Amino acid sequence: MVVRIWVVEAEPAEADARSLLTPAELSRAGELAREQVRRTFVVSRAVQRALGARYLGVPAAEVGISRACAHCAHDTHGKPHFTAAPELDFSVSHTGDLVVIAAATDTRVGLDVELGNRMIEVDEMTRVLTTAGERRILAGHRGEALRTELFRIWARKEAAVKLTGHGLLQVPFTALSVDGPVVRIDTPPAGWPDEAVHLTDLPLGHGSVAALATTVAGPRTEIVTLPRVADLTL
Ligand SMILES: CC(C)(COP(=O)(O)OP(=O)(O)OC[C@H]1O[C@@H](n2cnc3c(N)ncnc32)[C@H](O)[C@@H]1OP(=O)(O)O)[C@@H](O)C(=O)NCCC(=O)NCCS
Numbered sequence: 129m130v131v132r133i134w135v136v137e138a139e140p141a142e143a144d145a146r147s148l149l150t151p152a153e154l155s156r157a158g159e160l161a162r163e164q165v166r167r168t169f170v171v172s173r174a175v176q177r178a179l180g181a182r183y184l185g186v187p188a189a190e191v192g193i194s195r196a197c198a199h200c201a202h203d204t205h206g207k208p209h210f211t212a213a214p215e216l217d218f219s220v221s222h223t224g225d226l227v228v229i230a231a232a233t234d235t236r237v238g239l240d241v242e243l244g245n246r247m248i249e250v251d252e253m254t255r256v257l258t259t260a261g262e263r264r265i266l267a268g269h270r271g272e273a274l275r276t277e278l279f280r281i282w283a284r285k286e287a288a289v290k291l292t293g294h295g296l297l298q299v300p301f302t303a304l305s306v307d308g309p310v311v312r313i314d315t316p317p318a319g320w321p322d323e324a325v326h327l328t329d330l331p332l333g334h335g336s337v338a339a340l341a342t343t344v345a346g347p348r349t350e351i352v353t354l355p356r357v358a359d360l361t362l
Contacts, residue, residue, distance in 0.1 A: 131232040135353045138225045140169040145174035145357045148188035168222040200267040207293030238341035239293025240283040261307040283339035291341040
């Protein structure tokens with residue numbers, strides 16, 4: 129079982145990526161005032177379209193992508209999915225100028241990437257993010273290693289709630305324990321998977337700390353860095 133992961137740096141990739149978007153997406157990109165937000169928006173939407181286009185064999189702008197929530201009636205805050213290929217599960221994360229997408233057909237996937245050099249308030253983050261078991265792990269670390277471990281816990285939790293589509297509004301950080309290879313959850317919300325959610329830390333480079341959640345244990349991961357979004361091949 130393979131999970132394919134593509135990593136794109138938005139700064140050089142944006143120019144070419146625009147040609148993959150729909151007119152509505154281009155118009156929305158034009159409304160985004162902050163340059164980095166616009167860049168990652170363009171590249172994120174483009175990489176989703178490139179993946180769908182390769183899989184379905186249709187032009188990128190014609191790939192149907194739904195963001196309808198599986199857990200409520202809302203039509204924009206759900207886990208994105210291809211309307212014509214629900215069996216191809218994918219998950220996207222962006223941080224700084226990095227856009228990453230993971231995809232697989234034989235497991236559900238959730239991905240989160242955090243930049244390890246982001247400024248954080250370690251004590252406050254430990255308080256809002258961690259469980260007692262995770263704090264025992266953190267107690268063995270100091271300085272940079274402690275920050276990295278905190279980001280690792282953060283990425284693992286976000287990856288889990290992105291696999292299920294619940295997001296962090298439905299499942300607060302402290303309801304999840306990620307100090308082992310499988311996620312433990314206090315009171316699973318409706319729609320939480322019956323099968324175990326497995327965690328894999330991902331060596332993506334670029335100063336990132338990243339985690340992949342899957343419903344199959346021990347996934348093989350193939351990580352490809354793309355200079356241009358259009359270079360994505362299956
Ligand atoms: C999902 C969530 C944790 C992502 O956080 P974030 O800080 O935006 O993190 P990332 O940059 O790593 O991920 C962004 C990507 O997550 C994906 N995403 C958005 N909502 C998602 C969801 N519910 N489930 C899975 N993935 C989701 C999108 O692909 C998005 O990128 P895009 O907009 O460019 O397509 C956060 O947006 C969240 O908690 N949303 C709330 C979802 C919600 O309201 N749930 C209620 C269910 S009833």
